[in-house]
Amino acid sequence: MSDGYVLEMTNINKTFPGVKALDGAYLRVKEGEVVALCGENGAGKSTLMKILSGVYQADKGSGEIRYRGEQVHFSSPVEAKNAGIVLIFQELSLVQELSVAENIYLGSLPKKGFRVDWKKLNDDTKKVLEALECPAKPEDMVASLPIAQQQMVEIARGIALGARILVLDEPTSSLTEREKEALFRSIRNMKAQGVGIIYISHKMDEIFEISDRVMVMRDGRPTGDFATKEITLDDILFSMIGRSMDQYFYRYEGEPGAEVLRVEGLSLKGYFKNISFRVRAGEVVGFYGLVGAGRTEIMETIFGIRKADSGKVFLNGTEQHIRSSGDAVRAGIGFLTENRKEQGLVLGEGCRKNTYLAALPELTKRGFVQEKETHRIYDYYRDKLGIKSPSSEQEVGNLSGGNQQKVVVGKWMAIKPKLLILDEPTRGIDVNAKAEIYKLIASLAEEGIAIILISSEMPEIMGVSNRVITMAQGMLTGELSADEVTEERLMRNIMITDSTKSA
Ligand SMILES: Nc1ncnc2c1ncn2[C@@H]1O[C@H](COP(=O)(O)OP(=O)(O)OP(=O)(O)O)[C@@H](O)[C@H]1O
Ligand SMILES: [Mg+2]
Known part of the structure; x- marks a missing residue:
C-alpha cells in the first residue's frame, strides 16, 4: 500500500449521453480517515462512487482503482461488497417487505444446517442496531419504519458487512440530531478500526465536524483537496462554485396582507x-x-x-x-413533500413534464397542452434553480439527487x-x-x-x-x-x- 492509502482512484472519466459526468476525477482515502466529498448538485460525486462499487463502469481507456495495494476492478456492487467496499446510497435500497434483520443480513443469513438460524440472526441484528442507537427491532418490517430509521438500517447493514471502505452518500438527510450524533459515534468507531470512510454531504457543519480531509469536485473534475483543519468554509465554497458567495439567506420583509x-x-x-x-x-x-x-x-x-x-x-x-x-x-394549495421519490416526481418522465405536471389544468386549453408555455415554464425554473440536465426531456430518474429536488421545487412553484x-x-x-x-x-x-x-x-x-x-x-x-x-x-x-x- 502506498503511503497508507487503502484506496486510490485516479483519472476516472464517465460519459453519459449528452453529459461528461466525470473528467479526470480522483479520490484517495487512507485507513482510518474520513474524507468528505463535496461539490454542487450534478458535480459527479455519486457517479464516482458508483464506479468505485461497480454499479457503473468508467469510460474505456480511463481510470485506475487501487485498493489495498492492488489494482482492482469491480463489475458489480456484490463483488465490491465482498471485497469490503460498502456503499450507502442517497436513495434507500431496502426491501420493504422484509424484516430489519433480513435486510441487514440479506445474502449472508446465518444458517444452522440448511435452515436460517433465526435466533442468531435476531441477536446479531440487535447488537448492530444497539451500537447505532436505532430504536427499530430486528423483526420489524422495514415498510413500517419511518424514513429516518430505514436509513439507520442501511447503515447497520454496512457495519454488519464488515466494511473496509464505507461510503455514505448524504446519510443524514433524514436523521434527527440525536440519530446523527449516534451515526457520528459509529463513524468514529469504524475509523478507530481502520475503516476508510467517504462522506458525501451538502451540510458544511457536518463536514467540519467529522472529516479529516475534504475533496471538492466541480463539473466532474477535482478542484480541491484539503486537510480539514487547515481550511475555512469559504475555501470549500470557492472550490465548489468557482467564486465566493455573496448573500445566503433571503427574507421578504414587507407588511403581510390578508x-x-x-x-x-x-x-x-x-x-x-x-x-x-x-x-x-x-x-x-x-x-x-x-x-x-x-x-x-x-x-x-x-x-x-x-x-x-x-x-x-x-x-x-x-x-x-x-x-x-x-x-x-x-x-x-401547493405541497412539496418530504419524500420526493414517492410523492413528488414521476421518475420515468422528463424534467419539463415533471415541472408542469401539477400546473396541467391551467396549461390545458380545449383539451390541448400549451406546449410552448410548458417550455417557457421549464426554462424559467431551470435557470432560476440552476437545474443541471442535458435536455428538458431527460428522464428525471437520471438526474443527480439534488437536481431531482430542484425539479420538485420548480413544479410546486409553477402552480402559483x-x-x-x-x-x-x-x-x-x-x-x-x-x-x-x-x-x-x-x-x-x-x-x-x-x-x-x-x-x-x-x-x-x-x-x-x-x-x-x-x-x-x-x-x-x-x-x-x-x-x-x-x-x-x-x-x-x-x-x-x-x-x-x-x-
Ligand atoms: N444514469 C445516468 N444517465 C444519464 N446521466 C446521468 C446518469 N447518472 C448521472 N448522470 C448525470 O451525471 C452528472 C453527475 O451526477 P451525480 O449524480 O454524480 O451528481 P452528484 O454530484 O452526486 O450530485 P447531487 O449532489 O445532486 O447528488 C449529472 O449531470 C447527472 O445528470
Ligand atoms: Mg449524488
Missing part, C-alpha cells in the same frame, strides 16, 4: 392535537420541531392526504372540505398557489442552489403567496421565516417572530413535553 390560511383546533389521534394557527399573504411561517413532532402530518391533513378527527381549515376566510390532494391543488407548503425543500441541495431557493421563496412571498416552511435546519428556519411556530409531541409549543427567534428559544420550545409544560 389572512390566507386559518387552521382551528385541528386534531388527529396519535399525530397532533388542537392545532390552531394562521398564515397571511406574503408571510413565510416556519415550522420547527424534532422529526416526529407532527409537522408533516398536519400539512398532509391540510392537503387532503390525511383526514382530521376534528377541526376546521379556512382558505381566504371560507371553510374548506378538502378530501384529496386534487381538491387541495384546485383550492390553490395561494398557499405553498414546503416540507424540507432544500434537502440534498447544494449551498449555491439553496441560496437560489431562499431567494425564490422571498420573491413568492413578495407576490403575495402565503408560505409554510418545514425544515430541520435551524439556520434555514431562522434565516428565512417571518415567524416560527414550534412543535413538540403533536402540539404547538410557541411562536417567535423573526426578531425574537434565537437558537436557545427554538431548542427550548421543541423540548417542551407534557411533564415540563406546567413547570
Whole structure:
C-alpha cells in the first residue's frame, strides 16, 4: 500500500449521453480517515462512487482503482461488497417487505444446517442496531419504519458487512440530531478500526465536524483537496462554485396582507392535537420541531392526504372540505413533500413534464397542452434553480439527487398557489442552489403567496421565516417572530413535553 492509502482512484472519466459526468476525477482515502466529498448538485460525486462499487463502469481507456495495494476492478456492487467496499446510497435500497434483520443480513443469513438460524440472526441484528442507537427491532418490517430509521438500517447493514471502505452518500438527510450524533459515534468507531470512510454531504457543519480531509469536485473534475483543519468554509465554497458567495439567506420583509390560511383546533389521534394557527399573504411561517413532532402530518391533513378527527381549515376566510390532494391543488394549495421519490416526481418522465405536471389544468386549453408555455415554464425554473440536465426531456430518474429536488421545487412553484407548503425543500441541495431557493421563496412571498416552511435546519428556519411556530409531541409549543427567534428559544420550545409544560 502506498503511503497508507487503502484506496486510490485516479483519472476516472464517465460519459453519459449528452453529459461528461466525470473528467479526470480522483479520490484517495487512507485507513482510518474520513474524507468528505463535496461539490454542487450534478458535480459527479455519486457517479464516482458508483464506479468505485461497480454499479457503473468508467469510460474505456480511463481510470485506475487501487485498493489495498492492488489494482482492482469491480463489475458489480456484490463483488465490491465482498471485497469490503460498502456503499450507502442517497436513495434507500431496502426491501420493504422484509424484516430489519433480513435486510441487514440479506445474502449472508446465518444458517444452522440448511435452515436460517433465526435466533442468531435476531441477536446479531440487535447488537448492530444497539451500537447505532436505532430504536427499530430486528423483526420489524422495514415498510413500517419511518424514513429516518430505514436509513439507520442501511447503515447497520454496512457495519454488519464488515466494511473496509464505507461510503455514505448524504446519510443524514433524514436523521434527527440525536440519530446523527449516534451515526457520528459509529463513524468514529469504524475509523478507530481502520475503516476508510467517504462522506458525501451538502451540510458544511457536518463536514467540519467529522472529516479529516475534504475533496471538492466541480463539473466532474477535482478542484480541491484539503486537510480539514487547515481550511475555512469559504475555501470549500470557492472550490465548489468557482467564486465566493455573496448573500445566503433571503427574507421578504414587507407588511403581510390578508389572512390566507386559518387552521382551528385541528386534531388527529396519535399525530397532533388542537392545532390552531394562521398564515397571511406574503408571510413565510416556519415550522420547527424534532422529526416526529407532527409537522408533516398536519400539512398532509391540510392537503387532503390525511383526514382530521376534528377541526376546521379556512382558505381566504371560507371553510374548506378538502378530501384529496386534487381538491387541495384546485383550492390553490401547493405541497412539496418530504419524500420526493414517492410523492413528488414521476421518475420515468422528463424534467419539463415533471415541472408542469401539477400546473396541467391551467396549461390545458380545449383539451390541448400549451406546449410552448410548458417550455417557457421549464426554462424559467431551470435557470432560476440552476437545474443541471442535458435536455428538458431527460428522464428525471437520471438526474443527480439534488437536481431531482430542484425539479420538485420548480413544479410546486409553477402552480402559483395561494398557499405553498414546503416540507424540507432544500434537502440534498447544494449551498449555491439553496441560496437560489431562499431567494425564490422571498420573491413568492413578495407576490403575495402565503408560505409554510418545514425544515430541520435551524439556520434555514431562522434565516428565512417571518415567524416560527414550534412543535413538540403533536402540539404547538410557541411562536417567535423573526426578531425574537434565537437558537436557545427554538431548542427550548421543541423540548417542551407534557411533564415540563406546567413547570
Ligand atoms: N444514469 C445516468 N444517465 C444519464 N446521466 C446521468 C446518469 N447518472 C448521472 N448522470 C448525470 O451525471 C452528472 C453527475 O451526477 P451525480 O449524480 O454524480 O451528481 P452528484 O454530484 O452526486 O450530485 P447531487 O449532489 O445532486 O447528488 C449529472 O449531470 C447527472 O445528470
Ligand atoms: Mg449524488
